[in-house]
Amino acid sequence: MSKKLATMVRRVQAEARVPALAAALHRADRPLWEHQVGPAGAESQFRIGSVTKTFTAVLVLQARDDGLLDLDDPIGRHLDLPAYGDLPLRRLLSHTSGLQREPFGDVWDTLLAPDADRLLAELDRAERVLPTARRFHYSNLGMSLLGHAVARLRGGTWGEVLEDRVLRPLGLSATTVQPTDRAVTGYLVEAYSDHAKPEPPTDFAGVGPAGQLWSTAGDMARWGAFLADPTALDPDGAVLAASTLDEMRWPLTTTDETLWSAGFGLGLILVPQGERIVHVGHDGAMPGFLAGVYGRRPAPAGLGDGTPRAMGCAVLGSSGTAVATIELAHRLLSAAVEEDPAEVPPWTPGEPAPEAYRSVLGRWWGEGFEYVFFWRDGVLRARGADDPPTRPPAVFAPEPGHPDVLRGVSGREVGELLRLTRAADGTVVRMHWATYRFTRDQQTFSGD
Template identity: 35%
Template sequence: MTTSQEDLLPATRRALLHRIAVAQAEGRAPSLVAAVVRDGRAVWHGSRTSVDGHAPDENVQYRIGSITKTFTAVLVMRLRDEGVLDLGDPLEKHLPGTGAGEATIAELLAHTGGLAAEAPGPWWERTPSSLRPALTDVLGEQPLLHSAGRRFHYSNPGYTLLGALVEELRGASWEEVLRREVLEPLGLHRTSAHPQAPHAGGWAVHPWADVMLPEPAEDLGRMAPAGQLWSTTGDLARFAAFLVQGDDRVLSAESLREMRTPAAPPEAADVAAGYTYCLGLEIRRSGERLLVGHTGSLPGFLACLTFSVEDDVAAVVLANCTSGPLLSALGADLVRIVAEAEPRIPEPWRPLKDIDPSVLELAGQWYWGTQAFVLRLTADGFLSLGPLAGGGRRSRFRACGEGTWTGLEGYYAGEQLRAVRRPDGSLSHLDLGSFVFTRQPYDEGAPVPGGVDPEGWRGIG
């Protein structure tokens, strides 16, 4: 991927370079490479030190570890969108005999299936895949540590099962399906299951001495869907843009929004850290900013892909060391530097081209009991309902026809908003999931549940 260094101001580019330089030096990484994406394309690339005697560019491969899980999740969501499976289906329905079949597909995607974090036996990331030729070797005799659906417990074997599910339903290997359905359509030609030159070698850096030890690069075999992939900052920049915008050849923007929606009950420590897991993606809070993406690690490598949907800025960072720089914090800083130094310029406001008078009639102030709400018509064709002031329930609504709309987020997600009219066609009230919204607080002319006191409003005598 070619990038134009003129897309960012010189001061911003220097701040980005300074940040990765500090991270590489303090984290003692043999090499570190990063990219920033804005408006759907890479606008900056930076690197420190060298790979094979040359500064690594956007085409040098590094191992990306668990970012692989996001790719696997995209494959599963494609199967869902095609109607091949439902996320609520138990795994057993499509992949019988695993011993973990009571977990649903959604629970496996969200790491709430109750499975162990790792495979039994030797450290699977540093040992040959021949030690785990079958799913039973990945899961062990007791694959479930917790009741399915009750708690978040990160599980590499869970994503191994999802990869096996893809293979079962597609009739081809996970690697082949991934290449055909995701990598090729998105132009990720430098992303692969095995390293392709030029690529970095993985290193362990001694914690108390400035010396290094080469790490083995094992083929993960059955565990590949959890962490096998190699990629570049160029390819991951394209992938980050896809995760924000969608691509109907691969997965719609709506399905990607679903992937970015929290799906796992967070542990107490995760709540304090501002962390939650979605469907193949993580959310991390950095100050007031919510960052979506995934991190990855395998012996010899660290990786991070993170983006802010609100700022439309993404960052990719790769390093070839087992431990060292905290890439999640580094990625967050790269996003922050660009978002604060060069804030997103909003699209110009434009009026709607046309509007149904019966819909326009809904706009304005409404009351739920005594709380004031405002319903607005937005240029994207949605209705937006929220409190007139302060906090409270709010949501956008998509038209469903015949005077009804469906909530898109928050408390009202999936709930139906209905405009109720009197026999003469005049507007009476709004019904939102059984809640009645009226033009006046407890409008006596509307069918308010429980009725309205006939003596009306009064003071204290």
């Protein structure tokens, strides 16, 4: 398997003409796989560009979980700003604030980024180019504001807070704000010759929370695995609760309304890979560098495609124009699952359903359609009788102190109540799910 992956990496390096290319694949059931081509080793650092945004987003959600902010707070509640203080944090995280892409000035022309104080002071010279909540519009400026807000709440710089609250706890020791002596050079490879021209070194100062970090492929593969499957790397939720990462991965907007090929959550790009498969992470681009860092989400037990736990991939390249660098991360994830899938755990008998719910099990009818209610892994579940096996079932949990009232915790009608009606002998004879009546036989809405 490793030979096939290595061949894929070497082909991209040769065909896309990338001076140095490093790839790594992390999964819980195998040792870390790494491969480099060109003047790069396992410890070589590359600029990861906008992958940095995923770290800033995690810091924001940490602060929310710690009660320091609410995602619907206006940014002006946490930063003293001359303009746009009304923009909600949630909109800045999902790039739906309408704020212009870059800070005021020709940053990409001069390569002179403002420091944090100047970036904030000059915010009134930037534009809100679209109405808030209208559509996706990528904004480095918006993500930078979030990074500085968290830094102010925590009482340090953005880099200090990141090191203390994310990098060190997850063991990402090769990820740094400034390049080390292991950093590779980034290049522009000329379109019509094989000449590679070094890009100038850049420090993006106040825009750092949107794109400053340097890292190795190994560190970033681990980070991708965390974004997809946090309980495998952070079982106690010390960095971030798994439920919070679920929230971050929920798509809030599409990135391109003409293609619908990717979505955006709270700081995370979501790339569908077919039925039930999603890659979650981010691309990165800086002068002379491109990066693709993604994790592959494991499907629920019994519905998997062979994706192992804690699966993440990173591909880092030292060419600013070799887009195949980013695409390779997705291809390596898919190839690894296809060629070397996770072991299929054997089925083992479980405990019977509790007596109180046994009369719920089986087939019911609601709205003219048939559903199957069943007990598995200690919870009541339901699915449409004609649903494909890959569609996740509804999962219910009883309301505290009310065993005959259950709430959907995932799947269809999540959050809605399932109310049980019993006959005199305790048998469930009717149910109401999201207020719709469910009966053992097919009935009209009038009960005929």
